[in-house]
Amino acid sequence: MNIVVLVKQVPDTYSERKLRSDGTLDRDATDSVLDEINERAVEAALQLKEAHDGSEVTVLTMGPDRATDAIRKALSMGADKAVHLSDEALAGSCAVQTARALAKAIGTVEGVDLVVAGNEASDGRGGAVPAMVADVLGLPALTHAREITVDGSSITVKRETDDGVTILTAELPAVVSVGEKINEPRYPSFKGIMAAKKKPVATIGLADAGIDASEVGLAAALSTVTSSQPKPPKSAGEKVEDEGDGGSKIAAYLVSQKLI
Numbered sequence: 001m002n003i004v005v006l007v008k009q010v011p012d013t014y015s016e017r018k019l020r021s022d023g024t025l026d027r028d029a030t031d032s033v034l035d036e037i038n039e040r041a042v043e044a045a046l047q048l049k050e051a052h053d054g055s056e057v058t059v060l061t062m063g064p065d066r067a068t069d070a071i072r073k074a075l076s077m078g079a080d081k082a083v084h085l086s087d088e089a090l091a092g093s094c095a096v097q098t099a100r101a102l103a104k105a106i107g108t109v110e111g112v113d114l115v116v117a118g119n120e121a122s123d124g125r126g127g128a129v130p131a132m133v134a135d136v137l138g139l140p141a142l143t144h145a146r147e148i149t150v151d152g153s154s155i156t157v158k159r160e161t162d163d164g165v166t167i168l169t170a171e172l173p174a175v176v177s178v179g180e181k182i183n184e185p186r187y188p189s190f191k192g193i194m195a196a197k198k199k200p201v202a203t204i205g206l207a208d209a210g211i212d213a214s215e216v217g218l219a220a221a222l223s224t225v226t227s228s229q230p231k232p233p234k235s236a237g238e239k240v241e242d243e244g245d246g247g248s249k250i251a252a253y254l255v256s257q258k259l260i
């Protein structure tokens with residue numbers, strides 16, 4: 001089975017995120033990491049590889065030069081090779097452009113059976129790219145996977161959302177997005193980290209992937225961030241003095257917050 005994992009380098013979760021005046025994220029202002037949900041997407045692909053002899057895992061990212069660090073992390077976990085779609089013209093691309101560009105880049109990998117992505121990226125949090133990639137490629141999309149099983153050319157996913165669990169089945173090739181509960185990603189071993197340095201990373205530009213420069217980047221983005229305000233700091237919360245009426249005061253508070 002030929003598996004491609006879409007991984008994204010994102011600002012470190014604990015760092016303060018700043019937007020530039022053009023509305024794009026200032027990625028130089030913070031440390032960058034392999035997106036945590038994408039670590040689980042890599043882990044899911046590696047588990048499928050271990051269950052299906054002869055399989056190969058390719059990680060694919062669209063990002064600037066320094067996204068190579070995120071690629072090396074995924075390779076040190078055990079992925080076999082990588083494709084890095086990197087071109088300055090891609091900077092500021094919106095989610096739709098990103099999905100179209102990723103679909104083209106997936107097209108440069110031969111005989112793809114399964115594309116595994118995260119159900120969202122921890123910076124843009126759109127959660128739409130996997131389904132859009134599936135749409136552009138004309139493939140089924142199985143999202144929010146909690147469990148993935150492949151049997152021959154058929155894939156079954158246990159999909160978990162707040163509303164409950166559903167079982168989805170489709171024919172390969174397909175696109176799957178995983179949630180954070182699907183697994184615990186393995187830590188790269190020292191041997192894995194050393195081996196990753198020698199694993200092939202194909203760096204491709206727009207021309208290699210057949211992407212038209214006029215269709216990507218901030219200038220052509222279908223939506224742009226025009227302004228943003230940081231979320232107000234959480235208030236301390238309300239203190240209820242219980243003078244025998246604590247219960248009714250709490251009930252009144254819950255009603256006022258429309259919680260009951």
Ligand SMILES: Cc1cc2nc3c(=O)[nH]c(=O)nc-3n(C[C@H](O)[C@H](O)[C@H](O)COP(=O)(O)OP(=O)(O)OC[C@H]3O[C@@H](n4cnc5c(N)ncnc54)[C@H](O)[C@@H]3O)c2cc1C
Binds near residue numbers: 117118
């Ligand atoms: C604060 C902020 C708000 C934004 N709001 C919007 C918006 O409202 N509309 C819009 O169109 N764009 C928006 N963008 C831009 C958007 O984040 C980028 O285009 C981004 O690359 C794709 O969207 P996402 O992060 O929401 O991805 P999601 O759809 O949340 O990502 C899901 C999965 O897709 C894969 N993936 C996503 N990006 C990449 C990549 N570059 N390389 C490889 N795999 C990838 C990963 O597996 C990821 O887990 C916003 C960006 C920021 C920083």
